[in-house]
Amino acid sequence: MDNLITKLKILAEGAKYDVSCSSSGVERKNKGKIGSSRSFGICHTWSSDGRCISLLKVLMSNNCIYDCTYCINRVSNDIKRASFSPEEIAKLTFEFYRRNYIEGLFLSSAVEKNPDxxxxxxxxxxEILRFKYGFSGYIHVKGIPNTSKDLMNKLGFLADRLSINIELPSEKSLKLLAPQKKTKTLLLPMRDLNNKIMENRDExxxxxKAKKFLPAGQTTQMIVGASQDSDYQLLKTSQILYDKFSLKRVFYSAYIPVVENSLLPAVNTKPPLKREHRLYQADWLLRFYxxxxxxxxxxxxxxFDLEFDPKINWAFNNIGQFPKEINKVSYDELLRIPGIGPKSAGRIVKERKFFPLNYDNLKRIGVVLKRAKYFITCSGKYYGGIDISPELIKYKLGEMENSRQISFF
Ligand code: SF4
Structure with missing residues (x-):
């Protein structure tokens, strides 16, 4: 048992840099008080119906044959190594599940011996978990690039979600920081999985009674700030992945320097969390707007500008398109107004069928106007109170933010 706990500590620690769950990397001791946050072991994800699910998040092995410069598990790094046997990982998951610690499993692995x-x-x-223990909970696994197609398909019938991490968005960065990886070997299995998902849907x-193949689809992760790649390069890659392979999500992981290397940011550099946040906001705009x-x-x-979010920045760069008359523009155009999301746009379209909406009507139906008022007219009337210029709007929004912070203190 001690051996199993030691392995769990090593292999859960190695998995924490994967960001498909929000609690990655949290470390807070409870000092004898109620509640605890462990830096390893359990993370959370959200099901399609919006439920939060706790997962056992762990590596099968950290014994990697590859040498990706940015990775703590690379072969040249001097760390403690461990591998679980299939029976061990299945039993551990089942026991955690029985004790109500977790509802699912997030299983990744370094490349041990070879991908297959x-x-x-x-x-x-x-297989042990599903058939011997009868576990039907949520399972998310990492796909290992260069795995044979048959094995990848087999995994797809056992897991709910699979992700092949692209990590770096350009061939140039891969060559520099992960020379054993090639863009093609990362993209081909994504294409195959997407074809199989479509085929299975049709079947x-x-x-x-046809068996489900990856019912929760496929995802990937890209590292932000380990390479010189710009936000534009990262976002363009995400766009291609959504368009071509119908990915459910692209996760962005602010690089945490774990090694001193002239090709990487210095170890005491802070992870670019604000940049990661802006990329998530922009990704949201790709998927829902x-x-x-x-x-x-x-x-x-x-x-991306770190001060203002990508949508309002887009509006500043296209200020000639504003103000938009909320009683006339299409649903898609409403979505482009800063401060208006799909819910508000839907309500506006529904309500304006009966009568033209004014400013008070918008408030009544729950549209938040503190940003939107600078970009709209309601029945021809503008309520922004200033000229429509990016500089003035930025100033007003800045004032608003300052007074919010003062009132908070
Ligand atoms: S293959 Fe994966 S685990 Fe191995 S060094 Fe590269 S990123 Fe790390």
Whole structure:
């Protein structure tokens, strides 16, 4: 048992840099008080119906044959190594589940011996868990690039979600920091998985009893700030992944320097969390607001402004399109107004069918106007109170933010 706990500490620590859950990397001791946050072991994700699920987050092995410069588990790093057997990982998950610590499993792995060997072990662990222990909870696994197609398909029938981490968005950065990885070997399995998901959807619409293949789809992760890649490069890559492979999510992980290397930011550099946050906001705009990467950034403006969010920045750069008359513009155009999201846009479209909306009507139906008022007219009337100029609006929004902070203290 002691051996198993030691392995769990090592392999949960190695998994914490994967950001598919929000509690990654939290470390807070409870000092004898109620509640605790462990730096390893349990993380959270959200199901399609919005429930928060706790997962056992762990590596199958940290014994990697690859030498990706940015990674704590790389072969040249002098750290404690460990590997779980498939039976061990299955039993551990089941026991944690029985004790009500977790509801699912997030299983990743370093590349041990070779991609097929590693994926075989993950497959065996999942088979034991599903068939011997009868576990039907949520399982998210990491796909190992260069794994044979058959094994990848087998994994797809055992897991709910699979992710192949692209990590770096350009061939140039991969060459520099992860020379054993190639863009093609990362993208091909994503394409194959997407084809299989479509095929399975079609099969299941015809045969109700057909087995589900990756019902929660596929995702990936990119590291922010380990390479010289700009936000534009990262976002363009995400756009391609959403368009071509119907990815459910791209996760962005602010690079935490773990090694002194001239190719990487120095070890005492803070992770670029604000940049990561702006990328998540922009990613949201791609997925739910019909924006394209090329509209938000360009070869000339390659990184997001850290002061204002990507949507309001887009509005500043396209100020000639404003103000928009909320009683006339389409749903898609409403979505482009800063401060108006899909819920508010939906309400506006529904309500304006009966009568033209004024400013008070917007408030009544719950539209938040503190930003939007600078970009709209209601029945021809403008309520911003200042000229529509990015500088003046920035000033007003800055004032608002300051007074919010003062009232908070
Ligand atoms: S293959 Fe994965 S685990 Fe191995 S060094 Fe590269 S990033 Fe780390």
């Amino acid at each position: 060997y590693t994926s075989e072990n993950i497959c065996k662990a999942l 299941r619409s015809r045969y109700k 019909n924006f394209r990467a090329d509209e938000l950034l360009s070869e000339e403006i390659r990184n």
